Amino acid sequence: MPLGEFDLIAKYFTRPVTRAALGIGDDCALLSPAPGMQWAVSSDMLVEGRHFLPTVSPHKLGHKALAVNLSDLAACGATPRAFTLALALPRVDEAFLQGFSDGLFALADEAGCELVGGDTTQGPLNICITVFGEVPAGQALLRSGARAGDDLYVSGTVGDARLALEAFRGTVVLERADFESTRLAMEQPQPRVALGQALRGLASSAIDVSDGLLGDLAHILRRSGVGAEVQVDAVPRSAALRRRPLAWQRTCTLAGGDDYELVFTAAPADADAVQAAARRSGVPVTRIGTVEAGPGLHLVDRDGRPVDNRFGSFDHFNAAE
């Protein structure tokens, strides 16, 4: 007899709950932020063919499903505390569930983020996670705080996830080592949770790069009522991506998507403090441009010459993966 819904929950998703007042198995989870703290809350839904390929291992998928949500908390500077998981599965597949829950809980444990509730049902594969982080009241990093003259930064490197996607699509052939390293970036992104917290009180605005660097930066600019100049050749990229032609490098870094790095702004006077925060978090950050008072996003190359902005944002309705 196949496992039923309640057996599934019990077998793969029930763990002792320590922080939430009440966890899986009641109608609601009960969550109390510490005094003076707010909850930062974000929901992301992952669909096969849109957010992951059918070839991904269940373990990596479990990691990624939580990682993209933790990345939203990172962009707010919040400390991960809890999450709910709603999961639609075509059928009860124990090998999938074992790998998925292992990957999910490995990252959850690393991030100190507890599963406190959720739902399982039969249906086309769909993973919806809602994540809860704590942030001191009034100190969340927002998209709306960038000011003219601020430096513009990005964490880590960007573009590898897109390069790997193109390799899966067959539009590029990579050497084995490059394929493996970029595939890891696509399938197992590392949310910049420690960096986000370290940037509280320092970054004037922040967002995580999920739809492409320029597209996500545009959200900051619109919300903040400012423009920016980006030095496109200063955008940090991996050795694997540096081996591709410059046009590829630019497309992957500027419009790649699925990077889960942080783009943020900070006053020039805080440049040393930003680098110190990056060192404490173990994640390098690179200055890639400047916030401008006038509107618009201006791209320049290493010599200061204008570069056409033909780099659209990834749109889950109008772009096929």
Place this chain on the structure above:
Amino acid sequence: MPLGEFDLIAKYFTRPVTRAALGIGDDCALLSPAPGMQWAVSSDMLVEGRHFLPTVSPHKLGHKALAVNLSDLAACGATPRAFTLALALPRVDEAFLQGFSDGLFALADEAGCELVGGDTTQGPLNICITVFGEVPAGQALLRSGARAGDDLYVSGTVGDARLALEAFRGTVVLERADFESTRLAMEQPQPRVALGQALRGLASSAIDVSDGLLGDLAHILRRSGVGAEVQVDAVPRSAALRRRPLAWQRTCTLAGGDDYELVFTAAPADADAVQAAARRSGVPVTRIGTVEAGPGLHLVDRDGRPVDNRFGSFDHFNAAE
């Protein structure tokens, strides 16, 4: 050119946010409970063919998607405050989105529950809502508090949603008025939010009926370490259901599912207070049995004779709708 993801969000799901510190359009929503309050949190995922039929109107689907989540808050005695919506759609269908968002927001406004964030993507139709309610710290209604000797109650009537489902399945033919009234119960359930709040400090345990009365009651019994006797003919049912044979009435009321009424327990000394709470909430409640010290769920008919318990719980993996 089709609407993109960001246009969709802007057109159908962006409204002024008054309560949350920050709403749709940043990486996270920021939520602060009032002093002394906890957040009650629940996530439910709705999939076509499992939780609703393709024939449902978008307006009613918008209502139901939020209603089933509000029902979880009701079962905890929490006051609805906010929700996130993650939505996968096969294609951008503006007629669907208009009806869906109208139905969703009509109930949200009635319940005082604000949309504070979410996600939209392309994929097989899937609706995942996470709902946030406030409850005074330590006062949430739980599944675990039932005590031997407590009275057992259910709100409203149960069984109509199942009867309507059977009519859609073609296993029963209903007169037009009965079809319409039971279809309304199935497609547009009314979460018992006011009753749940009125039962705080009064009910010793509570759960909402989503998978069938006896199946959900079994969760209370297991969590509370008790048993119960249920008078199956005392379970309240509609006039439409009373017109069916007794065996149908029992199956639909005891194992129907999708009722979204509250099952709860309370001390006999509080019987008058329970009825007063029900009157204040505008929802009748009916005593249907007694909590027992010994384990197990015993069914009796109106004459006190044992009735076989052949009424399984609805299981989203092992039952086809």
